[in-house]
Amino acid sequence: MGQRRATITAVGHYVPEKVLTNFDLEKMVDTSDEWIRTRTGIRERRILEKGATSDLAVEAIKRLFENSGVAPDEIEVLIVATVTPDMFFPSTAAVIQEKLGLKKAWGFDLSAACSGFIYALITGAQFIESGNYKKVLVVGADKMSSIVDYTDRNTCVLFGDAAGAVLLEPTDDPEYGIIDHVFYMDGSGGKYLYMPGGGSLNPPSHETVDKKMHYIYQDGRAVFKVAVVGMADVSAEIVERNGLTGKDIDWLVPHQANLRIITATAERMGLDLSKVMINIDRYGNTTAATIPLCLSEYWECGKLKPGHMVVMSAFGAGYTWGAVLMRWSLPNPPKPRPDVARYCEEMDSRRFEMVEELKIKNEVGK
Amino acid sequence: MDIEAKVKQIIVNKLNVSEDKVVPEASFINDLGADSLDTVELVMEFEKEFGIQVPDEDAEKIRTVGDAINYLKQKLGQA
Ligand SMILES: CC(C)(COP(=O)(O)OP(=O)(O)OC[C@H]1O[C@@H](n2cnc3c(N)ncnc32)[C@H](O)[C@@H]1OP(=O)(O)O)[C@@H](O)C(=O)NCCC(=O)NCCS
Numbered sequence: 477m478g479q480r481r482a483t484i485t486a487v488g489h490y491v492p493e494k495v496l497t498n499f500d501l502e503k504m505v506d507t508s509d510e511w512i513r514t515r516t517g518i519r520e521r522r523i524l525e526k527g528a529t530s531d532l533a534v535e536a537i538k539r540l541f542e543n544s545g546v547a548p549d550e551i552e553v554l555i556v557a558t559v560t561p562d563m564f565f566p567s568t569a570a571v572i573q574e575k576l577g578l579k580k581a582w583g584f585d586l587s588a589a590c591s592g593f594i595y596a597l598i599t600g601a602q603f604i605e606s607g608n609y610k611k612v613l614v615v616g617a618d619k620m621s622s623i624v625d626y627t628d629r630n631t632c633v634l635f636g637d638a639a640g641a642v643l644l645e646p647t648d649d650p651e652y653g654i655i656d657h658v659f660y661m662d663g664s665g666g667k668y669l670y671m672p673g674g675g676s677l678n679p680p681s682h683e684t685v686d687k688k689m690h691y692i693y694q695d696g697r698a699v700f701k702v703a704v705v706g707m708a709d710v711s712a713e714i715v716e717r718n719g720l721t722g723k724d725i726d727w728l729v730p731h732q733a734n735l736r737i738i739t740a741t742a743e744r745m746g747l748d749l750s751k752v753m754i755n756i757d758r759y760g761n762t763t764a765a766t767i768p769l770c771l772s773e774y775w776e777c778g779k780l781k782p783g784h785m786v787v788m789s790a791f792g793a794g795y796t797w798g799a800v801l802m803r804w805s806l807p808n809p810p811k812p813r814p815d816v817a818r819y820c821e822e823m824d825s826r827r828f829e830m831v832e833e834l835k836i837k838n839e840v841g842k
Numbered sequence: 843m844d845i846e847a848k849v850k851q852i853i854v855n856k857l858n859v860s861e862d863k864v865v866p867e868a869s870f871i872n873d874l875g876a877d878s879l880d881t882v883e884l885v886m887e888f889e890k891e892f893g894i895q896v897p898d899e900d901a902e903k904i905r906t907v908g909d910a911i912n913y914l915k916q917k918l919g920q921a
Contacts, residue, residue, distance in 0.1 A: 705886070
């Protein structure tokens with residue numbers, strides 16, 4: 477008997493309706509569309525005006541149910557990766573359970589910032605591989621706008637709100653599912669990207685509010701240097717240690733923090749950019765949501781197909797970073813939902829426009 | 843390859859500029875079309891190619907091709 481593996485058997489995502497463009501930001505802080513686009517690849521991001529992270533997650537999971545026909549009371553475990561929980565406790569998982577009536581589920585939140593989704597995915601996969609559970613829901617959701625200082629141009633241009641969800645189930649077919657992961661953590665990086673206030677170290681007070689300690693602090697340059705190397709190295713490592721090369725990879729699904737980090741990772745893996753999922757232009761960095769948001773959009777558009785070899789990789793606060801290798805098994809929808817037709821059509825053209833604009837010449841692998 | 847030639851080669855590749863523009867007085871940002879992140883990546887490339895560490899306070903002072911060549915020569919004890 478082959479080893480029991482976990483595979484993704486349903487996906488869904490949600491982005492709020494309100495769009496905040498670079499031009500809107502020009503009116504709020506001293507910045508420019510040109511600066512933001514050339515440094516990061518971001519053109520616009522979504523903002524949740526009313527509601528919390530759980531509301532983003534609930535919409536993403538509802539879509540997963542619509543896409544798959546799975547019922548709420550079939551879910552056994554719910555893991556929510558987020559750095560913007562509705563509140564410290566109860567967990568966002570508990571809030572979501574109540575809102576969706578996931579009667580049979582138990583669950584918890586997982587905090588690993590931008591690596592949150594891949595950490596949660598592998599954590600969820602363990603429950604399947606152990607043989608103890610058959611349906612584990614893994615969500616990445618963040619309302620970053622709740623911890624962004626919209627007077628700080630260093631950070632406010634980067635982040636957005638979104639959620640993505642995947643369902644894990646066992647598969648006996650050794651060809652498919654989650655094959656391997658490589659994870660790292662280096663706590664010495666904590667000081668370069670963090671939110672100082674609100675926890676037990678600096679509990680909320682007039683002072684923490686006055687000192688803006690409830691917002692993201694980031695040393696962008698320091699993070700950029702380690703993220704470029706970290707994400708590229710771990711992505712290359714997982715490919716090599718499975719006896720594969722860039723040619724065997726159908727999709728790189730990188731955390732969407734900065735287009736320049738993404739292209740550097742692709743280059744290091746010898747991957748053409750046509751094999752890299754990119755939607756940072758429309759959503760910015762949505763922290764735990766970036767990877768499931770990509771998976772869901774590309775799957776709904778029929779671009780991510782059964783049999784595809786996929787590498788997901790992320791780098792984030794902690795520092796935490798890592799990569800997951802899987803072979804996709806979920807058949808595509810017979811035809812794209814009408815509400816996604818527009819972004820499906822634009823997907824390729826927008827991406828190449830973006831890459832062209834940054835004058836990034838991806839000579840590798842040709 | 844000597845340090846100067848190697849530095850120039852790295853700059854040509856990284857910034858996609860023609861070799862004749864890579865003269866000692868050329869500024870990465872003002873003359874060679876680099877932005878702030880390109881200069882970060884360029885220094886990272888020097889670190890990798892020459893097997894050295896460049897502290898941030900040094901990196902900030904490397905603004906021209908000549909700065910880079912002099913810094914690396916000094917660092918590698920060939921000044
Ligand atoms: C954030 C990031 C785009 C900034 O780019 P950078 O080139 O490092 O920018 P710096 O912070 O060095 O700032 C360079 C200049 O641009 C300015 N600047 C910063 N943000 C700006 C903005 N939005 N608009 C205009 N100018 C801006 C700075 O004030 C600075 O000006 P100065 O030289 O006059 O002081 C980049 O560092 C980055 O992407 N880092 C990684 C972030 C990341 O991935 N984080 C998440 C990991 S999960």
